[in-house]
């Protein structure tokens with residue numbers, strides 16, 4: 001069993017409204033412990049990752065041990081214990097996308113974004129990960145960035161795609177108009 005990891009010094013407190021929603025969520029379940037995952041999602045939605053203190057708080061709320069909460073956090077890959085970059089970049093590596101170059105694409109993105117796979121870049125701008133099939137197999141390689149999907153991001157277009165991602169860091173309207181399927185913006 002892994003030990004609970006230390007919270008990073010930069011971790012900010014959860015919003016009061018996040019904390020305020022917890023009891024309502026717990027009340028929806030016949031057993032308090034069934035609210036463990038919803039509470040973890042709630043925390044991650046607020047801050048982007050789950051700290052040791054968060055796990056203790058959830059454990060107290062749903063009346064289990066902190067270790068039981070840690071088991072849930074470490075079992076499911078969508079839960080994270082470390083801060084996420086300003087852009088969360090996920091490259092599909094399952095067969096269809098892999099055959100169309102997702103591994104080469106990943107290598108290029110690692111260099112362009114200065115971010116090793118599975119990690120967050122030192123400047124905190126990007127988190128870069130492989131993921132398994134995200135159900136868009138006919139248009140691979142597929143890259144999911146935050147809440148938007150990008151299709152046909154080939155190794156040849158990796159540098160241009162990375163440049164577009166970097167440009168979003170300066171764009172105050174980022175995320176307000178996600179790309180529309182079938183448009184050039186949607187494709188890599």
Ligand code: FES
Nearest residue numbers: 092097133136137
């Ligand atoms: S194999 Fe990549 S989306 Fe399915």
